[in-house]
Amino acid sequence: MKNFLRLMKALSDPNRVKIIKMLQHKPMCVCEIREALHVSQPSVSKNLKILEDAGLVDFRKDGLWVEYHLTDGSSSPYAASLLGNLRHWLEDEDEVKELKKRIPFIRREEVCKK
């Protein structure tokens, strides 16, 4: 029950859902996500941690950058199922379409140097 509730809670915040939808497109580091969502860096880090605890994302360190990516859901069947459904769910949402359109133009090298 705990794991299930943690997953539902993780997916009940718009910014966290947007992160999931973006990571479907490609792995991203914190500063890229920050730029895409227009929120503070700590906010992104904290939301990523919540997603990680829910078994939805994992990360790989790359120098100073930390690149987050979706998991294969092997940590829990709930996460696996939701990640699968979220591949097609919400694809028609304007907010999501807008985000996915902007992603290719967010260049890590530019965004993070500030």
Add this chain to the structure above:
Amino acid sequence: MKNFLRLMKALSDPNRVKIIKMLQHKPMCVCEIREALHVSQPSVSKNLKILEDAGLVDFRKDGLWVEYHLTDGSSSPYAASLLGNLRHWLEDEDEVKELKKRIPFIRREEVCKK
């Protein structure tokens, strides 16, 4: 997005999830749910409203009683999917097994007269 978030939020509370699991067993009125969960009547009513707004439950008036039941999920594909998954999800949770075991012994006629 709104609908999806509302659904996730509805399912991120233990009492609401328990209500869903109980309704899988049989339709129940507010007082029966109250008795099963050991919470106040207003709390049950409010949680049922949240589940209703998420498209997960619906009700049928029966005299003074209001009998709640699971929907067929036709209101949203998200709700339909989650309701389907929740048929088997959480079945092994002790809390849920305990609840489902108690349900048959909760007699509406006894419970509500107080």
Add this chain to the structure above:
DNA sequence: TTTTTATATTCTTTTTTAGGAATATAGTCT
């Protein structure tokens, strides 16, 4: 019509959550 009862709603309080500012940490580069 008055009373009773099951449920809904309002109100208030406590807890939880989300965000940003400030700070800490850990790699990287010189």
Add this chain to the structure above:
DNA sequence: AGACTATATTCCTAAAAAAGAATATAAAAA
């Protein structure tokens, strides 16, 4: 080592959520 930078964590505040007490509503019965 010292400076720099991307990320994590802490701290604080504001908003949201959850619960119960009190109250309102609506259906049934007398």
